[in-house]
Every structure is written in C-alpha cells, then in structure tokens.
Amino acid sequence: MATQKKTKKPVSHALFWTLIKETPGYKDAYKDVIKEGLVNQYSGGKTCSLSEMYRKYPAEYSNMLEAMKGSTEQRQARYEESRDKAAKRVIAAICAWLDKVGYTFETRSDKIRYVLSMACRAANCSNFNAIPESKLMAIYNLYCNKNSVNIDNPATDYVISKN
Structure with missing residues (x-):
C-alpha cells in the first residue's frame, strides 16, 4: 500500500503585508528592508526571515502583529x-x-x-x-x-x- 505524501500549503502572511503598508514612512521600494527590520526587532535579533519567525518563534510573531495593529483607537477606526x-x-x-x-x-x-x-x-x-x-x-x-x-x-x- 502506497502512502501519499502530504504537501503543506505555504503560509500566507497577508495580515503582516496589509499592516506593514500602514506603517509611517512605508514605501513599496523598501518593503523588504522594512520587513527584515521589523522581523529582526521582534525576534530579538534571532532571524530576519518572516517564514522562519512564524515557524520557530510563533509567540514573537503574534506579538509583532499585535504591535503593528496599533492602539485600541486605531483598531476601532480601521474597523x-x-x-x-x-x-x-x-x-x-x-x-x-x-x-x-x-x-x-x-x-x-x-x-x-x-x-x-x-x-x-x-x-x-x-x-x-x-x-x-x-x-x-x-x-x-x-x-x-x-x-x-x-x-x-x-x-x-x-x-x-x-x-
């Protein structure tokens, strides 16, 4: 009996990319630099890769997204x-x-x-x-x-x- 290999669907970081576009001073040309800086900052210098941070440091990844969402007033206004x-x-x-x-x-x-x-x-x-x-x-x-x-x-x- 042959076993089927399960392929994992890559994780979509859509929320991250949506929130990063709302950061002050965002320019599309520098999106990778901004991403690496944020990931490096919130992972404590452990990584610059968003996917790696998601896999290896899920708590830091969640904290980063929550910080990017802004204050309660900013969230309410967006909603x-x-x-x-x-x-x-x-x-x-x-x-x-x-x-x-x-x-x-x-x-x-x-x-x-x-x-x-x-x-x-x-x-x-x-x-x-x-x-x-x-x-x-x-x-x-x-x-x-x-x-x-x-x-x-x-x-x-x-x-x-x-x-």
Missing part, C-alpha cells in the same frame, strides 16, 4: 471605516436590485428604510448597525449576483405544456 464602506455597498446593491425589479417609493427615505429592513432580514438581525462586516459582504455579494441576472426574459415564463 469602523471598512464596515461603513461595506454597509454603503449593501445599501447601493439592494437599491439597484429594487430599481431593476421595478419597486417604487414615495420618498427616498422610505426606500432606504425598506432597504435597511431587507438587509436586516437577510442577516437575521434586528438592527442594521449590529450586522457584522462579514455578513454585510455576504449580503452585498448576494445582491450583486441578483443584479447580474437578466430578468427581461426569464426561463420560467416559457410554456412547458399546453395542458
């Missing part, structure tokens, strides 16, 4: 900004779908109120502002897919049988 953008995208996608389907409203505020209630139902949540960003992205993708479907000649309108 609020991305969540706000996701919420606006959801509202726009649902509004586009309502326009496509042909719904009409007396005022713009009525339409927005209806859109917010639809998003809340989709997220199974009673407050739009309490919907987490991950759910907002899922709702956005759902309505983008609905908007991309052509409703002019739906396949369900064809007569299958005369009986």
Whole structure:
C-alpha cells in the first residue's frame, strides 16, 4: 500500500503585508528592508526571515502583529471605516436590485428604510448597525449576483405544456 505524501500549503502572511503598508514612512521600494527590520526587532535579533519567525518563534510573531495593529483607537477606526464602506455597498446593491425589479417609493427615505429592513432580514438581525462586516459582504455579494441576472426574459415564463 502506497502512502501519499502530504504537501503543506505555504503560509500566507497577508495580515503582516496589509499592516506593514500602514506603517509611517512605508514605501513599496523598501518593503523588504522594512520587513527584515521589523522581523529582526521582534525576534530579538534571532532571524530576519518572516517564514522562519512564524515557524520557530510563533509567540514573537503574534506579538509583532499585535504591535503593528496599533492602539485600541486605531483598531476601532480601521474597523469602523471598512464596515461603513461595506454597509454603503449593501445599501447601493439592494437599491439597484429594487430599481431593476421595478419597486417604487414615495420618498427616498422610505426606500432606504425598506432597504435597511431587507438587509436586516437577510442577516437575521434586528438592527442594521449590529450586522457584522462579514455578513454585510455576504449580503452585498448576494445582491450583486441578483443584479447580474437578466430578468427581461426569464426561463420560467416559457410554456412547458399546453395542458
């Protein structure tokens, strides 16, 4: 019986690269130098390799990422900004779908109120502002897919049988 060799997927350091771009004085041309400096600093001079630090010194790696995230206020501002953008995208996608389907409203505020209630139902949540960003992205993708479907000649309108 032959044994299968398991190949490990390389670790993605996406969070590290996202956070490093937010460091003061970051320039794309010097990203490797900045990376080596940070890794060397937080590993205590043990290594300059990000992958090696991840494998051999996981505690130092975690401490480095936490330090790069910034203070509580900076983290909160970053979260609020991305969540706000996701919420606006959801509202726009649902509004586009309502326009496509042909719904009409007396005022713009009525339409927005209806859109917010639809998003809340989709997220199974009673407050739009309490919907987490991950759910907002899922709702956005759902309505983008609905908007991309052509409703002019739906396949369900064809007569299958005369009986």
